[in-house]
Amino acid sequence: MMRDLSILFRRYNADVTKALRRRGLSSEAAADIAQETFLRVLALGMRSEAVVDNPRGYLLRVARNLSIDLGRREGHSPFVGGEIERFEATPDPAPSQETRLSDRQKLAAVAAALDELPERTRRAFEMHRLGERTIAEIGVELGLSTSRTAVLIKDAYHHIRGRLRADED
Known part of the structure; x- marks a missing residue:
């Protein structure tokens, strides 16, 4: 061919x-x-x-x-091809001032909720969520079983969610 x-x-x-x-x-x-x-x-x-x-x-x-x-x-x-009117009519993707303020308040609430957690629970949560480590890896480092580590992380999530709900009310 x-x-x-x-x-x-x-x-x-x-x-x-x-x-x-x-x-x-x-x-x-x-x-x-x-x-x-x-x-x-x-x-x-x-x-x-x-x-x-x-x-x-x-x-x-x-x-x-x-x-x-x-x-x-x-x-x-x-x-496509110089449609400037469509380009000008496109909304700005940046968040509004209200959204940014709300997001900052939520971040502050999460930080406060993390500070309220017991040291081991906070550390397990941070290693899992921020450090992207597996529950098994965290358990080994903290000297805990996998199931106990999972419970700590779950407790941290529940505490943070509860704190965010309380701040919304």
Whole structure:
């Protein structure tokens, strides 16, 4: 298949472009992806002498995969081609002053709740939640069983949640 790309291009370019158009791409995008398809095949041919029994099917599969990649890229980009009005109408993703104040108050409440915990419970919670350590690892370090360590961490969660609920009231 890779031996004469110009023959493949003449024979299958129209099929690849039509298939891409049927997938909903514009004629320009379909032509670009068709060209990219043949460039990929050319690059593959330079790396190895791959033998493909169905060159049309292979080209259509490569083109389909490239069109999927294009769709994913465009899906992550909410603005296309100079639509400045849509860009200006987009809300600011930064949190509001009220949200920031509320979050700071919650953090202060969590810090106060952590200070109220017994040393071993607080340490187990911090190692688990902040240190991303497993319950078994924490148990070994603190000299506790896994089940006792899990109970300490659970108690810490309950205490913090209760403190946050009390602050909301």
